[in-house]
Amino acid sequence: MSTTSTPTSGSPALPTTGGTILRPFKAPPKSKSDWLAPAILTAKTITAAAECAPFPYIKGVSGTVLILLETVVTVKKNREDLEELCNSSTEIITILHDQITAHGNTAAVKFNGLCEELESYLEAVILAIRNLQDQSRGLRGQVKEFLKSSNLTDEIAGYQKQIQGLMAIVETNFKVDEIHVIITAPSFAMVKAVENINNCPPPSRIFQGRQAILDKMHQFFDTDSGNQHIYVLYGLGGAGKTQIALKFIEESSFSDVFLVDTSKVEMIETGLKSIAVSKSVGNSAQDALMWLQSNHNKWLLFLDNADDPKINLNDFLPMCNYGNIIITSRNPELRSYGAHSLVSDMEEADATTLLLRRADKESLEENLKLATEIVKELYYLPLAIVQAGAFISKSEDLEGYLALYHSNRARLLTEKAAQSHDDYAQTVFTTWQISFDQLSDLAATFLQLCSFLHYTGISEDMFSTASKYEPLSWSPPKEELQEPLEFLSHFVEPTGEWNSLKFLDVTNEIKAYSLISFGAKTRLFSIHPLVHAWSRSTLFNEEPLQSCMSAILGMHITKIPENEIEIASVQLIPHIVLLKFVNPDGVVDFRRAFWAICYNTGRLKDAQSIAEQVLEKSQLLLEEDHSHTLLAMGNLAVTCSKQGEFRKAKELQVLVLEKCTKLLGEDHTDTLLAMGNLAATYHRLGQFQKAKELEVLVLNKHTKLLGKDHRNTLLAMGNLASTYSELGEFRKAEKLKVLVLEKRTTLLGEDHPATLWAMSNLAQTYSDLGQFQKAKELEVLVLDKRTKLLGEDHPGTLSAIGNLALTYSNQGEFQKAIELEVLVLEKRTKLLGEDHLSTLLIMSNLASTYSNLGEFQKAKELEVLVLDKHTKLLGEDHPSTLSAMGNLGRTYSDLGEFQKAEQLEILVLEKQRNLLGVDHPDTLRAMANLAVTHYTLGDLNKALGLEVEVLQKRRQLLGDKHPDTILAMANLVKTYQKLGFQGSTPLTQGLSPKLL
Structure with missing residues (x-):
């Protein structure tokens, strides 16, 4: 049946703010939050250094300052009130770091008490800030009261004076022989590195699992390959790489174990120097490497935290064919050094x-x-x-x-x-x-944009296609898309061509820290769900980025070819749902594009919600009679119709038709489109005569205005043929469908998708006429051509397989039908998901075939699942849900569970009477099914009453010669005979003697 055209928008898109998208902590110099970023970086650096110190109180206070700064990051408003406190605390640990680095243990002892006191004090400050955030009063007022009442400024100043005083004493004591002190009091890193030689820290006391990786490592290191053993553990930060390495070392036996922090070049050199010093072979990194290269014992070099992609790790590897090396890194590129395991989520x-x-x-x-x-x-x-x-x-x-x-x-x-x-x-x-802080602005922006998409199924094509955007009649002009176009311009050549290498540079930069991963087979990117959530948390202002990503996705959708929209919709719907497709004021509006995706994937509630929003906005910004408003109304109508809300759809479509006729005239293309859509709704309402009258009119006008061969004329012809089939006028339907197929073959060729659809429609009519061999021949041809043109997994190919399976069922070849239907069900489930309406349709067909084979239990299991999913997806009153309920009722009857069947069938009939009316074919079918169940249960009078009503209605609507009318007559006669009545009645007059 005809449907409304591609969704369009009549509302002018609202302006967006221009400018480059910047990420947090890399903002322009005048940003109010500039003071926090360097403070955090300083605290992180000092805390990392403190990890190597043998003085736990130094590590404690620097870590506490870092927690303070991270707590302040979560303060959304009035953060500047905490600036002095944060900067002072950072200054204190900077002084501590400088002095202890220069003077080692002697200086550290001087600051012991001070560090412990300051750590305790800062913990109280952190708790106070968190408590302030949890309360409902304004943060600014509370912070100021807190600062004033606690005399923070004075206390911080006091700590600074104490440190500076101690610093002066330390400087005096050490300035005489500074070189000697530096040699005898080594730096934090040197102390820790020497400490770790042959003494790696044990793994966590609660280490759990990872047995598969450990077994693989043991097998690798126990194998004598005649080469140096290098094993790389790579993956996301926090995945447990270091702990796995430590657990392996604990379970192994090596002559020497050397742990080197590989996060920075300076740390690597310090670690290697310590090896040289401890082995008395020199005092340089090169001395250590030379010693390792000359040592044939079973030593292990553990290079931990090799995360910086700018460091060439090969410069720090012993060049020999023996020895053992373990590398832990977030950078997948390091896999090239040897055997490797991806360390990801736990079992x-x-x-x-x-x-x-x-x-x-x-x-x-x-x-x-x-x-x-x-x-x-x-x-x-x-x-x-x-x-x-x-x-x-x-x-x-x-x-x-x-x-x-x-x-x-x-x-x-x-x-x-x-x-x-x-x-x-x-x-x-x-x-x-x-890791995020190491990214370039462009890479950071890309990662943050992706946080507004679903964490799987992100493709380069989304961005490359969007870069070729050209506005449609309903979509925003380029002037309103400055930010998304500016972002995309980084990957576009001056010629307008997309540069995949530039895009790859950005994604590789992010992949180097395992913040994003890429599937070589699927060609899709994905982000760990927690990283995805964290990425959103790094944003201070979400709206510009959300608007940008929404626009890019909308721009992409406008470029999808019509024959690819079904598969594309399945891939895009998770992203659209996450974006929530409701754009705030001031954001460019691509909701009509999002409507099309929701509509195509059967997310009808979402589609209806979007359609209502678009119509409301069009009515607000434009006139009631504007073409875009009418089109929005038409989109809402077809969505309501798909939802089973046929009466609401009809009311909207009658209004659209009236306005189009008044404004544009009855021969305008939009008027005829509105007429065709209304006819389709009459068709769904079972009002086939009304549908037929409109479709005849549409066909005549298209023929007169556009000619016999125009695509709109042929579409109108096909719609009328479908209505003829519903009316039982199969010969008329056949005549039209043959004509449509001939014209499409002549005009488009026998391999064109429209030609193949016409062939498939004609096959259906042959089946209606009982000419199953003709139907099968056409369906085999359609399947062969679609397989060659579209591939085995294309929705069009799967539909062709499903149609052929139905014909096999009609011919009684149920086993062949089952084989095809099982295949289609597997492929549709994989391609579209188990909740897609097309998947549920083939599932229902398979259940029907099981019933035909007498495998009623299998049919029941499938039908229960179909009913459950339809109820959740479409609601209890949707026609598809009621159809599924009726099918399950029939299977209960087949299983002899007649009471269950009766309960379901009574419910179906009641709902269909209310939803579709007493004359709808589905209502009459439900009535006939319930009559059969009453008959089986011996309630002959109940059965008789229903059968009389069914026959009356079918005679009135379909005529005496329609197959459904003849079946109703046969059922009624059977009931009369069971009641002992002989002969004919006015209702059964004209019935074939053979049936009687």
């Missing part, structure tokens, strides 16, 4: 055990169930699980964690536990922030 059982161990909870059945739900929400990421367990251990509330997590995710994934089972200093979110 569910291991993740659940890890959570309960960290939470100090017993593995009781109830706890296991709660823990399983939590680790699912955390997507089985080890660091997130450990943080969650730490919080639960502190709160002692396993049951209440998920509710807190849903409303406070960013805070919970940023909070560092006071007690730890290992020395990992970063939280989930902060470990990714470190």
